[in-house]
Amino acid sequence: MNLLGYSLHQWVFGVLSFITIVFALMVVFSRNPVNSVLYLVLTFFGIAGHYLLLNAQFLAIVHIAVYAGAIMVLFLFVIMLMNLNADDEPQKTMSSKIIAGVLGGLLLFVIVGVLRQTAQILPQTQGAADIGLVKTLGMVLFNEFLFPFEIISILLLAALVGAIMIGKRETTESKL
Amino acid sequence: MINGISINLYLLLSAVLFCIGAIGVMARRNTIILFMCIELMLNAVNLLLVAFSCLHKDATGQVFVFFVMAVAASEVAVGLAILSMIYRKKRSIDTALLQNLKH
Known part of the structure; x- marks a missing residue:
């Protein structure tokens, strides 16, 4: 299937990239934090679409569940608890915003310039095409990466305990 | 080429997303927006990792x-806990107020 000389995959890639970049820009430039969170969720859906396009089906589902489902809900809860309004949010001065934009543009310029100097990237191996499925990923995760997997579980437990300890309302006098 | 899409386009997309996140970190003062921009940068790198994994079939x-x-996920959990603690003490999450280490 061809439209204007581009294949369906290329069209989907273009549309998804456009959606992702536009919503990412709106995360940065929207005044209301709640709107920022919602735009970030849409950005994550765009990235999940990219994962599907790259045959990483399981990662796409995990990405939506973890980011859009868990992390962004956490952000939303904290914003609602703090009751932040767009009006009283302190803004940086215009000059520092412009400087930030220029620095970001220069960073992009440097990255693109460096990448243009590198050699053509070619596929190294010709393995199976279905690496994104749960079966393949599970085999790799529990054979080659069993030890890092266990370490990650300890990290998550530590983060859980740390978040509860920090977030706990202190009944006694604060030691900070 | 992945499904007819050059890997260079994925490199460019990731670079653009990363830079948008970096601009957000530099241009905003709300700490929660800063966290979200860090998530954006992490996701740009994730996208590139998946693209190369698909390219090399690895x-x-x-x-x-x-x-x-x-x-x-753990970074966000601990970070937001610290943030709500700061908000409880200072009633604000403006980065300009968090200068205790400076003095």
Whole structure:
């Protein structure tokens, strides 16, 4: 299937990239934090679409569940608890915003310039095409990466305990 | 080429997303927006890892994305807990007020 000389995959890639970049820009430039969170969720859906396009089906589902489902809900809860309004949010001065934009543009310029100097990237191996499925990923995760997997579980437990300890309302006098 | 899409386009997309996140970190004063921009940068790198994993037909990149996701989740949990603690003490999450280490 061809439209204007581009294949369906290329069209989907273009549309998804456009959606992702536009919503990412709106995360940065929207005044209301709640709107920022919602735009970030849409950005994550765009990235999940990219994962599907790259045959990483399981990662796409995990990405939506973890980011859009868990992390962004956490952000939303904290914003609602703090009751932040767009009006009283302190803004940086215009000059520092412009400087930030220029620095970001220069960073992009440097990255693109460096990448243009590198050699053509070619596929190294010709393995199976279905690496994104749960079966393949599970085999790799529990054979080659069993030890890092266990370490990650300890990290998550530590983060859980740390978040509860920090977030706990202190009944006694604060030691900070 | 992945499905007729050059890997250079994925490199460009990731670079653009990363720079948008970096601009957000530099241009905003709300700490929660800063956290969200850090998530954006992490996701730009994740996207590139998956793209290269698909290009080289190697599942290691996708496993690494799992680990990045787990680290990002713990970072957000602890970070937001610290943030709500700061808000409870200062009634604000403006980065300009968090200068205790400076003095």
